[in-house]
Amino acid sequence: MITTLQGKAFGKINIGLDVLRKRTDGYHDVKMIMQTVSLYDRITITRTSKSSSIALETNLSFLPSNENNIVYKAAKLIKDEFGIKDGLSIKLEKHIPVAAGMAGGSTDAAAALEMLNTMYVLNLSKEELMKRALKLGADVPYCVLKGTALSEGIGEKLTPLKPLMPCFILIVKPPVYVSTKFVYENLKIDQLKSHPDIDGIVTAIEAGELETMSRKMENVLETVTEKNYPVISSIKETMIQQGAISSLMSGSGPTVFGIFESEEKINQAASFFKTAHPSFRTYVTKPVNST
Template sequence: MDKLALKAYGKINLGLDVLRKRPDGYHDLKMIMQMVDVYDDIIITKTDRKNEIIVATDKFVLENEKGNLAYMAAKLLFDEFDIHQGIEIKINKRIPIAGGMAGGSSDCATTLMGINEMFDLKLSKEDLMKRGVKLGADVPYCVLGKTAIAEGIGEILTPLPTPPSCYVIIAKPPVSVSTAFVYGNIRPDEITKRPDIDGMAEAIKNGDLYKMSSLLYNVMEDVTVPEYPIIADIKKMMIENGALNSIMSGSGPTVFGIYDNLEKAENTMKLLKKSNLTEQLYLTKFIEN
């Protein structure tokens, strides 16, 4: 196999709670992660340049990015399995960058899966998840995919069934948020409202879209929204125009809204396009199990 084309799907957090800061500086989390049909293209091609891993952006500017997560994923497996074949990894970005949708982690996870397939390494999904956590907390989930409760730093995963069918608007405002800033300013012991993650998981298992939507909540909004009020403006527009609920994904600033009606979702898309609130906008659905 000389060439492989894959999709790296973005995620949203249906619920996100920050429980405590750990002695190692990370935070213990409890959240429900859901993949959506917004994806980056990952195209891996063998080259005749041995021992060289090249990463190309969607503008096809070749970069030997040693800090790039896709590069790090390939390098990890190449080193472990003593692979000397040259490869080029082209990434066509659609997932908002620095948007709270784990785009880099998904590119990383998809590269791990692609290298495993291309070179017939015979690693199981669990094997790849164990390696992925060395590269990023969201990488194991992005290997697992679909719908899951995530605990610990995000690496302890419990699969869930796909939530009921609905329409999802993804809206990225024209700002970027530093994940380090959000984690550096969140105070878990001062959080007064928390999401009911267990209740949401039960609603998903019961196929109850309306109960699930009523429980959407992200404690990171306590930090991000005061710094970037445009997030609240997008949420307000979604809810006023038919969203069952709307919250920020991850550390932000991407916002999503859940709709049970396509006409309402399409109308909201038109309004958001006319506004100056977004730079990336998608009407999509959940990735199903």
């Protein structure tokens, strides 16, 4: 019997992001390319004798540790469905920036589902886990799938793609808070001058053409976020100056990433950002494939 389990919850970036329309239910139909990166949170789950309780603690004091936390919700979902009587102690060690366009909460929830599936030998397939994941949020099914994927609908329709070509991904998050709700509410879909060539990005990935993929990267949410936070445009420009093939904002921001072919160049760029902008959070990462 497994009493303690430790796991990694990997972050994601959007290699391309298009918003097609606002739906009658208030959500938006999107078409985007998701990619898992090697920056991760660490989760430890331990069975306890405190019947039915879920005790969640995290290294960030401002995060909720009750039913308002998505990891708590994931644990409760599994406990309720499968009648698990044990108490659970969950330790969440955050490294992925919070509210940064990297699915930090969603990936933690996905990891909790996977870990409880293993701990209690529930034998749920990846598809069965993804169905439950959707109850927790639109990005959570992708975080169960991982790797490189085309995401459509509200983010729940997922098509796995060939793994991304070997490369290095520099992630930089400036110290600003961006509300996803604000970005979507202020997006003028009918006024967009262009839409990303998502199909072209898919073709480039399938053909293993890193440079073509990078040149086609586009995110329509930048039209809102960059206007309100010019620092995002500045980071993108600096990424290119520092040797990135291309640079883009992930999700609704404010995180920006750059694609690099050379480890030497990405390390130089990371050093530049850490020295010139010590208040920014800077990470050297790689693509992570689906498991």
